[in-house]
């Protein structure tokens with residue numbers, strides 16, 4: 001029997017958002033799931049939930065640095081030496097919403113460490129892994145996905161720092177799509193254009209918001225779109241997808 005392919009997701013938080021939903025959706029679709037995140041207590045708890053349903057493991061890191069991300073990928077390969085990483089999702093990303101004159105150097109570090117440096121580190125490991133793998137049934141060596149935001153394509157009054165990070169993430173994904181498409185590595189970026197019903201967003205908003213599918217993005221629905229991207233074949237694949245709820249003003 002062919003071993004199940006591996007899905008790696010970086011940025012899982014407490015499992016209530018897009019990272020966690022993607023882990024569940026890919027697990028249900030038959031993948032082994034490798035979780036990379038920073039908060040090891042939350043991560044271990046969430047990995048336990050997944051392990052009750054399939055093959056999953058937590059690979060905690062201290063920060064989204066080249067060294068930590070490389071160590072996590074090595075540990076994933078060692079943990080499942082008989083299967084291949086076929087889908088990798090970079091979902092981590094810190095948002096800073098402040099008027100420009102209030103933005104600090106520390107804010108810039110937070111935004112760039114999570115949205116830029118971490119994404120470069122993660123992409124390097126994913127692409128290095130994919131390029132030596134044979135073509136799969138869809139004619140590709142692997143799929144690398146990035147979670148973007150409205151701020152990936154539009155700056156606004158409080159998003160100078162965040163948009164700088166997300167624009168960078170988008171341009172990284174486009175550059176990689178062009179460089180590695182020729183090697184049958186599929187790179188895709190998702191503009192998530194609206195608020196996602198994570199625990200954090202639920203706590204910050206009126207309770208009726210999270211129950212209204214017209215106005216909020218459901219993490220599971222985003223995750224299903226990621227699975228759709230991973231299942232696309234090389235003759236018609238997406239570089240950029242945008243997702244927003246029906247009543248979003250845009």
Ligand SMILES: NC(=O)c1ccc[n+]([C@@H]2O[C@H](COP(=O)([O-])OP(=O)(O)OC[C@H]3O[C@@H](n4cnc5c(N)ncnc54)[C@H](OP(=O)(O)O)[C@@H]3O)[C@@H](O)[C@H]2O)c1
Nearest residue numbers: 011012013017018019037038091092093114149192195196
């Ligand atoms: N929530 C929204 O309304 C919304 C809207 C549009 C786009 N997005 C994008 O969606 C992605 C997050 O997905 P989500 O909101 O659904 O929540 P999520 O899946 O729970 O993921 C949030 C992730 O951001 C990471 N993060 C938080 N603080 C961080 C820090 N200080 N340094 C590095 N990473 C940090 C966390 O990483 P750890 O797992 O390591 O803690 C966490 O996994 C981000 O790329 C975000 O820009 C979110």
